Amino acid sequence: MNKPSKPVVGGGAKKVLYALKTATRIGLDNTAKALTAKNACKACALGMGGQKGGMTNEAGEFPSVCNKSIQAQSTDIQPGIPPEVIDHRLSELRELDGHELEHLGRLAFPIHKAAGSDRYVPVDWDVALDLAAQRFAVTKPERSFFYSSGRSSNEAGFVLQLLARLYGTNNVNNCSYYCHQATGVGLNSTIGTGTATVEMEDLDRCDFILVIGANPSSNHPRFIHKLKGVRDRGGEVVIINPAKEPGLVRFALPKSVKSMVSGGDFIASDYLQPRIGSDLAVLKGLIKAVLDSRAEDTRFIADHTEGFEALRADIAATNWAEIEARTGLAQADIERVAGLYARAKSAVIAWGMGITHHLNGVDNVEYIANLCLVRGQIGRQGAGLLPLRGHSNVQGIGTIGVKPVLAAEVMARMEATLGVTLPREKGLDTMRGMEAAHRGEIDAALIMGGNLYEANPNSAFAEAAFARIGFKLFLTTTLNRGHIHGHDDSEALILPVTARDEEWQPTTQESMFNFVRLSDGGICRLKSVRPETEILCELARRLLPNSPVDFEAFKQHRTIREAIARIVPGLEDLADIDIAKREFHIRGRILHAPEFKTASGRGRFIVRNLPPAKEELLLTTVRSEGQFNSIIYERTDSYRGMDRMDVMMNAEDMAGLGLSEGDAVVVESEHGAMEGARVRVFDLARGSVMAYYPEANVLTGTAVDPRSRTPSFKATPVQVRKNA
Ligand SMILES: Nc1nc2c(c(=O)[nH]1)N[C@H]1C(S)=C(S)[C@@H](COP(=O)(O)OP(=O)(O)OC[C@H]3O[C@@H](n4cnc5c(=O)[nH]c(N)nc54)[C@H](O)[C@@H]3O)O[C@H]1N2
Numbered sequence: 033m034n035k036p037s038k039p040v041v042g043g044g045a046k047k048v049l050y051a052l053k054t055a056t057r058i059g060l061d062n063t064a065k066a067l068t069a070k071n072a073c074k075a076c077a078l079g080m081g082g083q084k085g086g087m088t089n090e091a092g093e094f095p096s097v098c099n100k101s102i103q104a105q106s107t108d109i110q111p112g113i114p115p116e117v118i119d120h121r122l123s124e125l126r127e128l129d130g131h132e133l134e135h136l137g138r139l140a141f142p143i144h145k146a147a148g149s150d151r152y153v154p155v156d157w158d159v160a161l162d163l164a165a166q167r168f169a170v171t172k173p174e175r176s177f178f179y180s181s182g183r184s185s186n187e188a189g190f191v192l193q194l195l196a197r198l199y200g201t202n203n204v205n206n207c208s209y210y211c212h213q214a215t216g217v218g219l220n221s222t223i224g225t226g227t228a229t230v231e232m233e234d235l236d237r238c239d240f241i242l243v244i245g246a247n248p249s250s251n252h253p254r255f256i257h258k259l260k261g262v263r264d265r266g267g268e269v270v271i272i273n274p275a276k277e278p279g280l281v282r283f284a285l286p287k288s289v290k291s292m293v294s295g296g297d298f299i300a301s302d303y304l305q306p307r308i309g310s311d312l313a314v315l316k317g318l319i320k321a322v323l324d325s326r327a328e329d330t331r332f333i334a335d336h337t338e339g340f341e342a343l344r345a346d347i348a349a350t351n352w353a354e355i356e357a358r359t360g361l362a363q364a365d366i367e368r369v370a371g372l373y374a375r376a377k378s379a380v381i382a383w384g385m386g387i388t389h390h391l392n393g394v395d396n397v398e399y400i401a402n403l404c405l406v407r408g409q410i411g412r413q414g415a416g417l418l419p420l421r422g423h424s425n426v427q428g429i430g431t432i433g434v435k436p437v438l439a440a441e442v443m444a445r446m447e448a449t450l451g452v453t454l455p456r457e458k459g460l461d462t463m464r465g466m467e468a469a470h471r472g473e474i475d476a477a478l479i480m481g482g483n484l485y486e487a488n489p490n491s492a493f494a495e496a497a498f499a500r501i502g503f504k505l506f507l508t509t510t511l512n513r514g515h516i517h518g519h520d521d522s523e524a525l526i527l528p529v530t531a532r533d534e535e536w537q538p539t540t541q542e543s544m545f546n547f548v549r550l551s552d553g554g555i556c557r558l559k560s561v562r563p564e565t566e567i568l569c570e571l572a573r574r575l576l577p578n579s580p581v582d583f584e585a586f587k588q589h590r591t592i593r594e595a596i597a598r599i600v601p602g603l604e605d606l607a608d609i610d611i612a613k614r615e616f617h618i619r620g621r622i623l624h625a626p627e628f629k630t631a632s633g634r635g636r637f638i639v640r641n642l643p644p645a646k647e648e649l650l651l652t653t654v655r656s657e658g659q660f661n662s663i664i665y666e667r668t669d670s671y672r673g674m675d676r677m678d679v680m681m682n683a684e685d686m687a688g689l690g691l692s693e694g695d696a697v698v699v700e701s702e703h704g705a706m707e708g709a710r711v712r713v714f715d716l717a718r719g720s721v722m723a724y725y726p727e728a729n730v731l732t733g734t735a736v737d738p739r740s741r742t743p744s745f746k747a748t749p750v751q752v753r754k755n756a
Pocket residue numbers: 075076077100211244245246247248250251252272273274275277307308309310311383384385386387420421422423652653654655656657658659660661662746
């Protein structure tokens with residue numbers, strides 16, 4: 033007989049699971065409604081939907097919908113979690129994994145857990161809001177922390193940061209410190225702007241796309257169609273990734289029989305598999321090959337850049353033997369790919385977390401810019417840089433100011449427009465906030481969306497940090513493990529919010545192409561959930577009764593948008609977007625002329641050294657198609673053919689360690705051990721181990737890139753041994 037892997041405490045978890053089965057019935061009708069309404073897709077930041085309709089992109093292409101967007105809706109359209117499910121001890125709820133918690137249903141009413149209590153109880157909205165305001169009122173602002181994920185609207189984000197700053201702190205953050213922050217920093221230092229320089233249509237104009245450190249087949253599915261388009265036009269798609277991702281070699285929709293039978297379309301024309309964390313050496317190699325073959329664009333370099341001689345010297349000083357040793361790639365392979373790039377008329381370079389989740393993430397991004405500038409592949413149609421951003425509105429949340437440091441101009445305009453004075457002290461970034469919490473220096477935290485607990489490296493550290501925050505206020509659609517871990521001795525209040533398509537008023541979102549969409553909202557599924565703006569304004573009214581800002585008026589999204597339009601440069605068209613229904617590209621971001629926003633107006637070549645070489649096995653943590661960050665929709669990864677607890681390794685590395693396919697293993701790092709894993713052969717560069725996030729966060733560490741403050745989620749030294 034199979035023994036349950038986890039002890040069942042008092043039958044509690046069983047009862048919950050029984051309720052769960054009844055809670056997951058989802059009407060087809062409901063799905064159709066959710067997908068055809070005029071709302072921006074909730075999943076990734078490629079951007080889809082909005083006023084052109086739920087299945088259309090900004091180029092008017094239809095249908096532009098993918099399985100991700102349906103998945104993202106699937107848990108929103110669940111019925112409410114029954115009260116009897118909530119009425120369990122935290123220890124019982126902790127028997128549920130992330131998938132089970134997400135599929136309990138929607139949180140349908142506010143719940144509160146007192147400091148000494150071991151369970152949540154339902155509370156009335158007014159009681160909840162009074163309590164939250166009272167807790168922040170007795171907290172010193174510098175001992176508080178505000179976090180937003182990238183799913184919330186521009187409107188909610190703006191009110192959140194304004195509330196925090198008027199309350200007295202710049203400890204305002206979003207998930208990007210754990211995501212693309214290195215991109216913002218690295219692009220600002222080289223080209224003077226922090227976001228994509230291309231628009232969606234440029235992907236139809238280019239004849240070359242390099243995808244480095246990203247897996248769009250599962251994470252930005254519609255981007256794959258653009259890659260296929262390049263191949264169809266006779267262009268080249270080059271992938272640089274330690275893992276041979278099946279969906280980047282050939283892409284077949286796993287749920288489409290027709291597509292599976294045909295075997296799918298070829299995506300990559302060339303594929304390099306460097307060692308984890310060796311991207312800076314790969315990029316130096318590519319630049320070296322370009323320079324060795326005299327393929328640099330001398331005209332562009334002379335007219336539009338500065339610092340080239342220093343880069344030339346750096347590249348000359350980096351020899352091929354070192355590049356080969358670091359990357360595990362042959363010089364000839366790097367030269368072949370550089371040749372494809374050098375011959376391209378219009379090239380786009382796209383990247384993701386494989387580039388940013390490293391202690392030298394910013395350096396990586398700077399060398400992507402160097403590679404681009406050397407060939408003059410920027411500043412005209414069809415060519416440029418494309419960070420593949422994560423959450424559907426993570427870019428917007430940053431644009432409107434949910435970050436610890438505001439540009440001086442934005443700060444000044446916010447003060448002048450609203451007639452307020454804002455604090456000047458430097459705010460804590462996400463990791464500094466977590467470290468302060470761990471030291472017991474945070475008394476109250478407001479967490480709007482996301483799952484900051486599971487997003488964190490080193491789960492044991494994250495749990496301890498959470499446990500020491502005296503009062504936590506969460507705004508969420510569903511329950512996640514962050515709501516039940518790290519609260520035993522502290523107080524927590526969870527308020528249920530409307531999903532994007534349920535908002536009472538239209539909201540706006542910004543895609544990774546700097547395109548701002550308008551989402552209509554208006555669908556009513558649950559009676560007692562409220563929009564984030566409504567909650568934040570009610571909290572602000574109670575907490576800041578004498579504020580010069582009229583938070584009652586800010587409940588009107590139009591009022592918020594008018595304020596943003598006056599404060600944030602480039603967003604002027606936001607003011608009447610609800611009436612004009614005109615979605616737009618943020619002014620001044622897309623670079624179709626080589627005019628850079630640096631002090632000199634030139635693109636800057638930046639020189640950085642290779643990081644210390646690492647000889648150990650390095651673990652990278654990745655996503656599967658069946659998850660969205662910590663939200664697990666499916667326990668298997670249909671693209672890689674893996675289970676979520678599978679740990680992937682190169683066959684020769686496994687043999688060297690005496691491991692065979694399917695062996696039960698323990699993976700250990702200096703931060704913790706991952707039990708219950710099985711090792712599986714995967715086509716990976718030597719010396720690499722790959723496992724799924726968030727499960728593998730027991731192994732990752734809290735060290736960050738000093739420039740982006742982003743953890744190295746993708747290069748943790750580990751040992752793998754057979755589980756005796
Ligand atoms: N289905 C799905 N879609 C998503 C998400 C999701 O969880 N699920 N999350 C969203 C979010 S927030 C984000 S940020 C994006 C993330 O999108 P991606 O950046 O694509 O995400 P990851 O899966 O973390 O990593 C991508 C790839 O990096 C490779 N990689 C790992 N280490 C290295 C390295 O050292 N160098 C190089 N060159 N490559 C490396 C991995 O093999 C993997 O193929 O996706 C968004 N979209």
